[in-house]
Amino acid sequence: MALLEVKDLKVRVEEREILHGLTLTVNEGEVHAIMGPNGSGKSTLSHVIAGKPGYEVTDGQILFRGEDLLEMDPDERAAKGVFLAFQYPVEIPGVTTMNFLRTALNAQRKARGESELMVPDFLKKVREVSKSLNIPQDMLKRGVNVGFSGGEKKRNEVLQMALFEPSLCILDEMDSGLDIDALRIAADGVNALRSPGRAMVVITHYQRLLNYIVPDVVHVMSRGRVVKSGGKELALELEASGYAQFEDAA
Amino acid sequence: MNVAVAKTGSGRAVSDLFASAEGRLPGSPDVMAARCEAFETYERLGLPHRRIEEWKYTDLRALVGEVLPLAAVPDATALKRAADAVKAHAIAGARKLVLVDGVFAAELSDVKALASEVGFKTLRETLDKDAGLLKTASTDAVIAVNAALATDGVVLSIADGTQLSAPVQIIHVAIAASASAFTRSQVAIGKGARATIIESFAAAGAAAYQVNDAVIVSIGDDADVAHIRLMDDAADAVNITSQFVTVGANTKLNVFNMTSGAAVSRLQGFITLAGEGSQLSVNGVNLLKKTEHGDTTLVVDHAVPNCVSREIFRAVIDDRAHSVFQGRIIVRPDAQKTDGKMMTRALLLSDEAEADNKPELEIFADDVSCGHGATAGALDDSLLFYLKARGLPEKQAQALLIQAFVGEAIEQIADDTLREHVIGIAERWLERRS
């Protein structure tokens, strides 16, 4: 059974159809890249998978390990192992990153019927992961993403991914706003999480990221559909020729 | 007793209230005369209503109707029940002074431990000689009726230079249902003293009771004082509280008020900065649900130059509850270089929740920096979604954001134990919601 199956998905936002019948299948252990011009619907797809309100699914299905994802609340999806690293992570003043991480992790564990992680175990884990991502400890004492630089926000997303150990990671433009060193650190963090039981969907505009996180499959999205899929060489091709050739196909 | 008969809305003769209380009221003949005068004032005015400017948003005639008869003197069973409530609300390390249904309960209080650092008497004892404590400059009807009917209270004096080794916690416990308790207390804090005074209000199973409390605080120069008031009353109770505070020079006063219960509550604080160079911080949180009505009314009077005042108020309003914040900053003609700011925010958790905010600046000096700001709104959907996408169920995500919201006021409490205690009250309130 596929990990994620998006079948002929049609989505409207404020009366306007954004996704016009999108189909995508992701199996365990695979890394998929989605590329496509601005406004083609990449973030919309990721939001609908995560369960963000405001999107109306008018047709199609999203199955996660065969279960209907669209029937679940966002927190249920998270507990089942769906994780979206946001293109624009929000700032939450007054909620320290540490408190947020612990509350979220324990909420997911509770939903799965697991026991809460003991504080020392939790701290140890956070320390390990944040160290490998070059995130200073005192950043974790600040409000979630409050006063974080663009790159720090993205690393904080990868930190959560490493901590929650989801089985499907969707990374929406993880590379935007990262300098070259930060990109390498974040990509290393993501690569460390690659495993046979875990799949990744990497949304990006730049082939460069895919040098670090090498995909099994590359999809081209245009105007609310996947218009072409191929191997990692498709990304190079796009880099050379742009999206114009796909505009008509859409 | 020459009290003319007047009727309340419900037809009960108001003077019955006084007549029936008379045997219970302590005081010398002078005191009784002062009470009688105060009661006449109350009879003339009746409960405040919306046409009285200060009570515009809190019409006690409509919300409360009538003042209930005095609660009986608590018996041994009542005191035993009160002991459990005291335990639940006591702050670790604090020295307790307990009033049960408006009567001082020595057996539940730490009078002995207090004695080495704090001068202590009950109001009852004080009134044997002196009617002074029943007099306040106010013309407010709720204060007049408090003067007329106050059965007891605590009278504390903290000598110059005293550094209290532990906070003093005055705990009011309601036991009797459908009855009222009138209390009046005084706290005099000397020059250079350091003190933390906490007042807690709680019920031990009592329902539909009414509390009317007044506290008169005077603080000398160079003092450092924290004054915390926690109103965690039963859901159908009424709590009307009046505070009169006078602050000396170069003093730091940190006030925190929280309302987390009561069908109808009003905290009115009148703080006068009477000495130069003082710093006042007044912070508050209202946590309201169902049809609760919670009113915080603060008047900060800059009577002298060079003082700083800061007010942070947060209201969390669920269901059909109604929160009122009235904040007035007065800057007297001489009070140059005054720096006074007030910021109030209301969080509306339901479409029917209501917040009224009335800031007023009355500035009679020209070289001052004063301002106020107010916001009202719902929880931010994008923050809620972020938390839910990380696995927090709706109510838990809301709770985390609400805690952060009230945290801006609660974090002004300097003492760790106290702050944690207050956070605990907020957490329990949030747990009851989910």
Ligand SMILES: Nc1ncnc2c1ncn2[C@@H]1O[C@H](COP(=O)(O)OP(=O)(O)OP(=O)(O)O)[C@@H](O)[C@H]1O
């Ligand atoms: N809330 C919304 N209201 C109206 N239109 C929206 C909304 N969200 C997205 N859209 C529209 O849907 C289309 C797809 O947007 P989306 O953000 O999914 O694109 P994208 O592929 O992620 O673009 P980018 O590469 O710039 O991030 C755009 O035309 C956008 O304007």
Ligand SMILES: [Mg+2]
């Ligand atoms: Mg996007």
